Amino acid sequence: MISFFNVSKVYPNGVKALQGLSLQIKNGEFVFIVGPSGAGKTTMIKLIFREELPTKGQIYIGGRSVVRMRPREVPNLRRRIGMVFQDFRLLPDRTVFENVAFAMKVICASRSEINERVPEVLKLVGLEKRMDNYPPQLSGGEQQRTAIARALVNRPSIMIADEPTGNLDIDTSWEIMDCFKEINEQGTTVIIATHAKEIVDSMRQRVIALNHGEVVRDEHRGVYANAT
């Protein structure tokens, strides 16, 4: 469970990115975060991931305060969260397999664990035939699926994606969303910040809408924007 209590974030330059945000996301939920550019979606994700600290308020993940967490506990937090970005963030000089294995090496998994687990997740995202390719040889959708596999490989309890389909066409976007749906069905909490209206509208999942750093709407089986 992820809880925000009255969280505000003011960046050093004075921008108020979030103001008095309070919300809860239960284990196993599938949540879209929507809102216009600059609404604070990325900031909210950075706070969960402890890339930024809130100016005010408390954030709990699994009963533990992210705010009071000591710096050396941060790696442990991040190992429980899989992160996916709009720009994929793959290492171009490593194969798909190595990119995914990299996340396992970081947590000191054994070689046999790596050799077993990496093909398994690559199969899950439909990339088992591309294991030995380098990212520049892949399509955007394939690169993003590699990134998803990397986020998934250490069996995180939470998957967070910041505009994962921002660089992809609509068909590919659907493939990626199906991937996330499948991950969610296996019990992982999925949080996706997105501008993909059509997808949000047809998937009918929980939608948290932000504007000017505040929650303006929070609906189960919601849509991208209310009809006006």
Add this chain to the structure above:
Amino acid sequence: MFTLMLLRQAYYILQEVFRSLKRNSLLNFAAVGTTAISLFVLGVGLLLVVNTNQITSTMESNIEIMVYLKEDISEKEALSLEPLFSRISEVKEVDFISRDEALVSLEEQMGEETNLRDSLGDENPLPNAYKIKTSEPREVGAVAAEVGRFPGVEKVRYGQEVVEKLLKLTNWAHTIGLIILALLGVSAIFLIATTTRLTLFARRQEINIMKYVGATDWFVRWPFLLEGIILGCVGALLAVGVLYLSYGTLTAKLQETISFLPLISDGRYLMWIYEGLLAGGIVLGAIGSAISVRKYLRV
């Protein structure tokens, strides 16, 4: 279990080190080149300074006080002064030169043709004398004054102006040498830090990803540290190699022409300098990457 994890971690870290040594060859080349050139220049400066020191201190240790005794003092009386001179605390060496010895050495200096004996007849115009060396060149003045007060001493001479000039000169050589060394050292650190920062800038994406997948700071830091150490070591070896060869040739050439020049050729002392440079390269490489990696760890 814990040891196994550590071993595995060490293995993965080494893998990362070798991968990046292989992949970033151009930047690594630049880093090695910078280290080598910086340390070479530093080494040249160091060798210049120690040699200047050596030359000036050799000259200093050759400073001596000549004590001429009165004509009417017998050789026996003259010899009785020796323990008194030796007792002066700054005195290192006391040599008695009898008037006969002085004459012989004068003869030798003037050569056979002059026939000194003939022109002098039986007279020996030279006095009995003492040659005194001090432990510290700057004590010469004080010792000379003290010696001058002994009864039976006619005259004391020690080349006052020469001594003072020499002392001034060596002081300057010291200070300037140290300043130059410090400047060279600072510029070496600066150059190396810049190069590692460049290397890390090219790899910030990699560091970023490591942090995102939950790598500890040490897991990120170690490969860069090791790489810095390896590159610094290679650069220093290059510098020391070139320095060793060129210094050997140069001193041999110089000593052929100016044989009395007291250049340092003591292998142990030189080795000490070379080892210092090598250690310097390693430390610089490690510090350079440690400082630069810090910036990118804040994610």
